[in-house]
Amino acid sequence: MPDLVRPTAVASLPAGQVEYRLERRGDTVVVVFHGGHVRASLALGEDVFAAADCTLLAPSRPGYGRTPLSTGSSVEGHTDVVRALCADLGITRVAAVVGVSGGGPTAATMAARHADLVERLILVSAVGWLPYPDRRTRLGAHVVFATGTEAVTWAGIHALTRLAPDVCLRLMMSSLSTRPVGEVIAALRAEDRDLLLSLFAQMRSGRGFLNDLRPTPDATARIDQPTLVIATRTDGGVPFAHAQSLASTIRNAQLVESRAHTHLVWLGPDWLAIAERIRLFLDTDPTAAVGPARSGT
Structure with a gap:
Protein backbone atom coordinates (compact mmCIF):
# COMPACT_ATOMS: atom_id res chain seq x y z
CA MET A 1 0.00 0.00 0.00
CA ASP A 134 -28.11 14.76 10.40
CA ARG A 135 -29.35 13.91 13.89
CA ARG A 136 -28.84 10.15 13.51
CA THR A 137 -25.25 10.54 12.34
CA ARG A 138 -24.50 13.04 15.09
CA LEU A 139 -25.81 10.71 17.78
CA GLY A 140 -23.85 7.80 16.32
CA ALA A 141 -20.66 9.86 16.23
CA HIS A 142 -20.97 10.63 19.94
CA VAL A 143 -21.03 6.89 20.57
CA VAL A 144 -18.31 5.51 18.28
CA PHE A 145 -15.92 8.48 18.49
CA ALA A 146 -16.28 9.29 22.19
CA THR A 147 -13.17 9.41 24.35
CA GLY A 148 -13.67 5.88 25.64
CA THR A 149 -14.56 4.27 22.30
CA GLU A 150 -12.66 6.16 19.57
CA ALA A 151 -9.48 4.09 19.88
CA VAL A 152 -11.45 0.82 19.82
CA THR A 153 -13.45 1.93 16.76
CA TRP A 154 -10.34 2.72 14.77
CA ALA A 155 -8.44 -0.33 15.98
CA GLY A 156 -11.22 -2.43 14.47
CA ILE A 157 -11.09 -0.54 11.16
CA HIS A 158 -7.29 -0.73 11.04
CA ALA A 159 -7.50 -4.49 11.59
CA LEU A 160 -10.01 -4.81 8.75
CA THR A 161 -7.62 -3.10 6.32
CA ARG A 162 -5.17 -5.97 6.93
CA LEU A 163 -7.43 -8.95 7.52
CA ALA A 164 -10.50 -8.23 5.39
CA PRO A 165 -9.72 -5.36 2.98
CA ASP A 166 -12.80 -5.93 0.81
CA VAL A 167 -15.06 -5.75 3.87
CA CYS A 168 -13.27 -2.60 5.00
CA LEU A 169 -13.72 -0.91 1.63
CA ARG A 170 -17.44 -1.71 1.51
CA LEU A 171 -17.93 -0.50 5.07
CA MET A 172 -16.10 2.79 4.62
CA MET A 173 -17.15 3.64 1.07
CA SER A 174 -20.83 3.08 1.83
CA SER A 175 -20.79 6.32 3.82
CA LEU A 176 -18.82 8.30 1.23
CA SER A 177 -21.11 7.94 -1.79
CA THR A 178 -24.82 8.10 -2.55
CA ARG A 179 -24.36 5.46 -5.25
CA PRO A 180 -24.72 1.71 -4.55
CA VAL A 181 -21.55 0.62 -2.79
CA GLY A 182 -21.07 -2.30 -5.18
CA GLU A 183 -20.88 0.13 -8.12
CA VAL A 184 -18.46 2.35 -6.23
CA ILE A 185 -16.11 -0.53 -5.37
CA ALA A 186 -16.25 -1.95 -8.90
CA ALA A 187 -15.21 1.42 -10.37
CA LEU A 188 -12.07 1.68 -8.23
CA ARG A 189 -8.74 1.15 -9.91
CA ALA A 190 -6.17 -1.05 -8.16
CA GLU A 191 -4.15 2.02 -7.17
CA ASP A 192 -7.29 3.66 -5.77
CA ARG A 193 -8.00 0.62 -3.60
CA ASP A 194 -4.43 0.66 -2.30
CA LEU A 195 -4.60 4.38 -1.52
CA LEU A 196 -7.93 4.03 0.30
CA LEU A 197 -6.75 1.10 2.40
CA SER A 198 -3.59 3.01 3.28
CA LEU A 199 -5.72 6.00 4.31
CA PHE A 200 -8.16 3.94 6.39
CA ALA A 201 -5.22 2.20 8.10
CA GLN A 202 -3.97 5.58 9.38
CA MET A 203 -7.10 7.52 10.25
CA ARG A 204 -7.89 8.53 13.83
CA SER A 205 -10.41 10.93 15.30
CA GLY A 206 -8.79 11.79 18.61
CA ARG A 207 -10.92 14.43 20.26
CA GLY A 208 -11.01 16.42 17.05
CA PHE A 209 -13.99 14.95 15.24
CA LEU A 210 -16.52 15.61 17.98
CA ASN A 211 -15.05 19.10 18.31
CA ASP A 212 -15.74 19.56 14.59
CA LEU A 213 -19.45 19.03 15.25
CA ARG A 214 -19.70 22.12 17.45
Whole structure:
Protein backbone atom coordinates (compact mmCIF):
# COMPACT_ATOMS: atom_id res chain seq x y z
CA MET A 1 0.00 0.00 0.00
CA PRO A 2 1.21 3.57 -0.65
CA ASP A 3 2.59 5.41 2.35
CA LEU A 4 0.62 8.60 2.95
CA VAL A 5 2.45 9.46 6.19
CA ARG A 6 4.86 12.40 6.21
CA PRO A 7 7.03 13.76 9.06
CA THR A 8 5.62 16.58 11.14
CA ALA A 9 6.94 19.10 13.65
CA VAL A 10 5.46 20.78 16.71
CA ALA A 11 5.53 24.51 17.38
CA SER A 12 5.12 25.95 20.87
CA LEU A 13 3.20 29.20 20.45
CA PRO A 14 1.71 31.56 23.05
CA ALA A 15 -1.69 29.97 22.40
CA GLY A 16 -0.31 26.45 22.89
CA GLN A 17 1.21 23.57 20.98
CA VAL A 18 0.35 22.94 17.33
CA GLU A 19 1.48 20.10 15.08
CA TYR A 20 2.23 20.95 11.47
CA ARG A 21 3.86 19.69 8.30
CA LEU A 22 5.83 22.15 6.19
CA GLU A 23 7.04 21.15 2.74
CA ARG A 24 9.08 24.02 1.30
CA ARG A 25 9.18 24.33 -2.48
CA GLY A 26 8.56 27.58 -4.37
CA ASP A 27 7.48 31.04 -3.24
CA THR A 28 3.75 30.29 -3.55
CA VAL A 29 2.44 29.14 -0.16
CA VAL A 30 -0.70 27.06 0.31
CA VAL A 31 -2.20 26.24 3.72
CA VAL A 32 -4.27 23.04 3.81
CA PHE A 33 -6.82 22.27 6.51
CA HIS A 34 -7.58 18.57 6.23
CA GLY A 35 -10.88 16.94 7.04
CA GLY A 36 -12.26 14.82 9.84
CA HIS A 37 -10.31 11.82 11.12
CA VAL A 38 -7.16 13.14 9.39
CA ARG A 39 -4.12 14.93 10.82
CA ALA A 40 -1.21 16.91 9.40
CA SER A 41 0.97 13.87 8.77
CA LEU A 42 -1.41 12.41 6.17
CA ALA A 43 -0.72 13.83 2.71
CA LEU A 44 -4.05 13.39 0.94
CA GLY A 45 -5.12 15.16 -2.25
CA GLU A 46 -2.07 17.43 -2.29
CA ASP A 47 -0.37 16.32 -5.52
CA VAL A 48 -1.78 19.29 -7.42
CA PHE A 49 0.09 21.70 -5.13
CA ALA A 50 3.34 19.75 -5.28
CA ALA A 51 3.08 19.72 -9.09
CA ALA A 52 2.65 23.51 -9.04
CA ASP A 53 5.83 23.83 -6.92
CA CYS A 54 3.90 25.28 -3.98
CA THR A 55 5.24 25.39 -0.46
CA LEU A 56 2.64 23.56 1.63
CA LEU A 57 1.75 24.10 5.28
CA ALA A 58 -0.66 21.60 6.83
CA PRO A 59 -1.54 22.10 10.51
CA SER A 60 -3.33 19.50 12.60
CA ARG A 61 -6.59 21.03 13.72
CA PRO A 62 -7.50 20.99 17.46
CA GLY A 63 -7.86 17.49 18.88
CA TYR A 64 -6.06 15.82 15.96
CA GLY A 65 -2.54 14.43 16.04
CA ARG A 66 -0.31 16.37 18.41
CA THR A 67 -2.45 19.52 18.49
CA PRO A 68 -4.35 19.43 21.79
CA LEU A 69 -7.94 20.54 21.96
CA SER A 70 -6.83 23.43 24.19
CA THR A 71 -4.92 25.10 21.32
CA GLY A 72 -7.57 27.30 19.77
CA SER A 73 -10.40 24.80 20.09
CA SER A 74 -12.87 27.11 18.31
CA VAL A 75 -12.62 27.58 14.56
CA GLU A 76 -11.94 31.29 15.02
CA GLY A 77 -9.31 30.62 17.67
CA HIS A 78 -7.53 28.06 15.54
CA THR A 79 -7.25 30.46 12.59
CA ASP A 80 -5.50 32.90 14.93
CA VAL A 81 -3.12 30.11 15.97
CA VAL A 82 -2.37 29.29 12.33
CA ARG A 83 -1.69 32.96 11.60
CA ALA A 84 0.79 32.97 14.48
CA LEU A 85 2.32 29.76 13.11
CA CYS A 86 2.75 31.39 9.70
CA ALA A 87 4.53 34.34 11.33
CA ASP A 88 6.74 31.95 13.30
CA LEU A 89 7.70 30.20 10.03
CA GLY A 90 8.34 33.46 8.15
CA ILE A 91 5.23 33.15 5.95
CA THR A 92 3.85 36.61 5.17
CA ARG A 93 1.50 35.79 2.28
CA VAL A 94 -0.69 32.75 1.66
CA ALA A 95 -1.65 32.29 -1.99
CA ALA A 96 -4.54 30.02 -1.03
CA VAL A 97 -6.03 28.45 2.03
CA VAL A 98 -7.60 25.06 1.27
CA GLY A 99 -10.40 23.47 3.28
CA VAL A 100 -11.09 19.79 2.72
CA SER A 101 -14.31 18.25 4.05
CA GLY A 102 -14.55 19.07 7.78
CA GLY A 103 -11.71 21.57 7.36
CA GLY A 104 -13.99 23.76 5.24
CA PRO A 105 -15.29 26.05 8.01
CA THR A 106 -11.74 26.60 9.29
CA ALA A 107 -10.42 27.54 5.84
CA ALA A 108 -13.37 29.82 5.12
CA THR A 109 -13.01 31.50 8.52
CA MET A 110 -9.27 31.90 7.95
CA ALA A 111 -9.99 33.73 4.69
CA ALA A 112 -12.60 35.95 6.35
CA ARG A 113 -10.68 36.65 9.55
CA HIS A 114 -7.22 37.11 8.06
CA ALA A 115 -7.89 38.64 4.66
CA ASP A 116 -4.62 40.58 4.76
CA LEU A 117 -2.73 37.27 4.79
CA VAL A 118 -4.89 35.02 2.57
CA GLU A 119 -5.27 35.75 -1.16
CA ARG A 120 -7.58 32.93 -2.30
CA LEU A 121 -9.83 30.21 -0.92
CA ILE A 122 -10.31 26.65 -2.20
CA LEU A 123 -13.01 24.40 -0.70
CA VAL A 124 -12.98 20.70 -1.60
CA SER A 125 -15.94 18.47 -0.64
CA ALA A 126 -16.27 20.97 2.17
CA VAL A 127 -18.70 21.24 5.04
CA GLY A 128 -20.44 24.61 4.99
CA TRP A 129 -22.98 26.18 7.32
CA LEU A 130 -26.04 24.17 6.48
CA PRO A 131 -27.15 21.79 9.26
CA TYR A 132 -24.56 19.02 9.48
CA PRO A 133 -24.58 16.15 10.06
CA ASP A 134 -28.11 14.76 10.40
CA ARG A 135 -29.35 13.91 13.89
CA ARG A 136 -28.84 10.15 13.51
CA THR A 137 -25.25 10.54 12.34
CA ARG A 138 -24.50 13.04 15.09
CA LEU A 139 -25.81 10.71 17.78
CA GLY A 140 -23.85 7.80 16.32
CA ALA A 141 -20.66 9.86 16.23
CA HIS A 142 -20.97 10.63 19.94
CA VAL A 143 -21.03 6.89 20.57
CA VAL A 144 -18.31 5.51 18.28
CA PHE A 145 -15.92 8.48 18.49
CA ALA A 146 -16.28 9.29 22.19
CA THR A 147 -13.17 9.41 24.35
CA GLY A 148 -13.67 5.88 25.64
CA THR A 149 -14.56 4.27 22.30
CA GLU A 150 -12.66 6.16 19.57
CA ALA A 151 -9.48 4.09 19.88
CA VAL A 152 -11.45 0.82 19.82
CA THR A 153 -13.45 1.93 16.76
CA TRP A 154 -10.34 2.72 14.77
CA ALA A 155 -8.44 -0.33 15.98
CA GLY A 156 -11.22 -2.43 14.47
CA ILE A 157 -11.09 -0.54 11.16
CA HIS A 158 -7.29 -0.73 11.04
CA ALA A 159 -7.50 -4.49 11.59
CA LEU A 160 -10.01 -4.81 8.75
CA THR A 161 -7.62 -3.10 6.32
CA ARG A 162 -5.17 -5.97 6.93
CA LEU A 163 -7.43 -8.95 7.52
CA ALA A 164 -10.50 -8.23 5.39
CA PRO A 165 -9.72 -5.36 2.98
CA ASP A 166 -12.80 -5.93 0.81
CA VAL A 167 -15.06 -5.75 3.87
CA CYS A 168 -13.27 -2.60 5.00
CA LEU A 169 -13.72 -0.91 1.63
CA ARG A 170 -17.44 -1.71 1.51
CA LEU A 171 -17.93 -0.50 5.07
CA MET A 172 -16.10 2.79 4.62
CA MET A 173 -17.15 3.64 1.07
CA SER A 174 -20.83 3.08 1.83
CA SER A 175 -20.79 6.32 3.82
CA LEU A 176 -18.82 8.30 1.23
CA SER A 177 -21.11 7.94 -1.79
CA THR A 178 -24.82 8.10 -2.55
CA ARG A 179 -24.36 5.46 -5.25
CA PRO A 180 -24.72 1.71 -4.55
CA VAL A 181 -21.55 0.62 -2.79
CA GLY A 182 -21.07 -2.30 -5.18
CA GLU A 183 -20.88 0.13 -8.12
CA VAL A 184 -18.46 2.35 -6.23
CA ILE A 185 -16.11 -0.53 -5.37
CA ALA A 186 -16.25 -1.95 -8.90
CA ALA A 187 -15.21 1.42 -10.37
CA LEU A 188 -12.07 1.68 -8.23
CA ARG A 189 -8.74 1.15 -9.91
CA ALA A 190 -6.17 -1.05 -8.16
CA GLU A 191 -4.15 2.02 -7.17
CA ASP A 192 -7.29 3.66 -5.77
CA ARG A 193 -8.00 0.62 -3.60
CA ASP A 194 -4.43 0.66 -2.30
CA LEU A 195 -4.60 4.38 -1.52
CA LEU A 196 -7.93 4.03 0.30
CA LEU A 197 -6.75 1.10 2.40
CA SER A 198 -3.59 3.01 3.28
CA LEU A 199 -5.72 6.00 4.31
CA PHE A 200 -8.16 3.94 6.39
CA ALA A 201 -5.22 2.20 8.10
CA GLN A 202 -3.97 5.58 9.38
CA MET A 203 -7.10 7.52 10.25
CA ARG A 204 -7.89 8.53 13.83
CA SER A 205 -10.41 10.93 15.30
CA GLY A 206 -8.79 11.79 18.61
CA ARG A 207 -10.92 14.43 20.26
CA GLY A 208 -11.01 16.42 17.05
CA PHE A 209 -13.99 14.95 15.24
CA LEU A 210 -16.52 15.61 17.98
CA ASN A 211 -15.05 19.10 18.31
CA ASP A 212 -15.74 19.56 14.59
CA LEU A 213 -19.45 19.03 15.25
CA ARG A 214 -19.70 22.12 17.45
CA PRO A 215 -21.47 25.08 15.79
CA THR A 216 -19.35 27.97 14.56
CA PRO A 217 -20.31 31.43 13.23
CA ASP A 218 -21.00 31.58 9.49
CA ALA A 219 -18.09 33.46 7.88
CA THR A 220 -19.24 33.42 4.25
CA ALA A 221 -20.58 36.98 4.14
CA ARG A 222 -17.14 38.30 5.16
CA ILE A 223 -15.17 36.50 2.42
CA ASP A 224 -14.07 38.68 -0.50
CA GLN A 225 -11.23 36.56 -1.93
CA PRO A 226 -11.63 34.60 -5.17
CA THR A 227 -12.95 31.18 -4.21
CA LEU A 228 -13.19 27.77 -5.87
CA VAL A 229 -15.79 25.38 -4.48
CA ILE A 230 -15.22 21.81 -5.71
CA ALA A 231 -17.73 19.02 -5.04
CA THR A 232 -19.66 16.12 -6.53
CA ARG A 233 -23.40 15.49 -6.46
CA THR A 234 -22.82 11.87 -5.37
CA ASP A 235 -20.92 12.78 -2.20
CA GLY A 236 -22.29 10.67 0.63
CA GLY A 237 -20.14 12.32 3.28
CA VAL A 238 -21.04 15.98 2.76
CA PRO A 239 -24.22 16.69 0.76
CA PHE A 240 -23.76 18.64 -2.49
CA ALA A 241 -26.11 21.28 -1.08
CA HIS A 242 -23.22 22.49 1.09
CA ALA A 243 -21.17 23.31 -2.02
CA GLN A 244 -24.15 25.05 -3.62
CA SER A 245 -24.72 27.10 -0.48
CA LEU A 246 -21.05 28.08 -0.18
CA ALA A 247 -20.83 29.06 -3.85
CA SER A 248 -23.99 31.16 -3.67
CA THR A 249 -23.14 33.00 -0.44
CA ILE A 250 -19.43 33.74 -1.01
CA ARG A 251 -19.28 36.79 -3.27
CA ASN A 252 -16.45 35.82 -5.64
CA ALA A 253 -17.00 32.08 -5.81
CA GLN A 254 -17.12 29.57 -8.62
CA LEU A 255 -18.64 26.12 -8.22
CA VAL A 256 -16.67 23.38 -9.98
CA GLU A 257 -18.72 20.21 -10.23
CA SER A 258 -16.71 16.98 -10.11
CA ARG A 259 -17.86 13.75 -11.73
CA ALA A 260 -16.31 11.68 -8.91
CA HIS A 261 -18.49 8.94 -7.45
CA THR A 262 -17.45 9.66 -3.85
CA HIS A 263 -16.49 12.30 -1.32
CA LEU A 264 -12.86 11.75 -2.35
CA VAL A 265 -12.94 13.81 -5.54
CA TRP A 266 -9.22 13.17 -6.23
CA LEU A 267 -10.26 9.69 -7.38
CA GLY A 268 -12.74 11.04 -9.93
CA PRO A 269 -12.30 10.57 -13.69
CA ASP A 270 -12.05 14.33 -14.23
CA TRP A 271 -9.54 15.12 -11.48
CA LEU A 272 -6.77 16.00 -13.94
CA ALA A 273 -9.00 18.70 -15.47
CA ILE A 274 -9.96 19.99 -12.02
CA ALA A 275 -6.30 20.02 -10.96
CA GLU A 276 -5.49 22.13 -14.00
CA ARG A 277 -8.33 24.47 -13.01
CA ILE A 278 -6.74 24.80 -9.56
CA ARG A 279 -3.31 25.56 -11.04
CA LEU A 280 -4.79 28.27 -13.27
CA PHE A 281 -6.72 29.66 -10.29
CA LEU A 282 -3.48 29.99 -8.31
CA ASP A 283 -2.03 32.03 -11.19
CA THR A 284 -4.94 34.49 -11.43
CA ASP A 285 -4.90 38.00 -10.02
CA PRO A 286 -6.41 37.64 -6.52
CA THR A 287 -7.77 41.20 -6.69
CA ALA A 288 -9.94 40.39 -9.72
CA ALA A 289 -13.48 39.17 -9.15
CA VAL A 290 -14.11 35.71 -10.57
CA GLY A 291 -17.75 36.37 -11.45
CA PRO A 292 -20.91 34.48 -10.50
CA ALA A 293 -20.87 30.89 -9.34
CA ARG A 294 -21.12 28.34 -12.10
CA SER A 295 -20.67 24.60 -12.58
CA GLY A 296 -18.42 22.57 -14.82
CA THR A 297 -14.69 21.96 -15.19
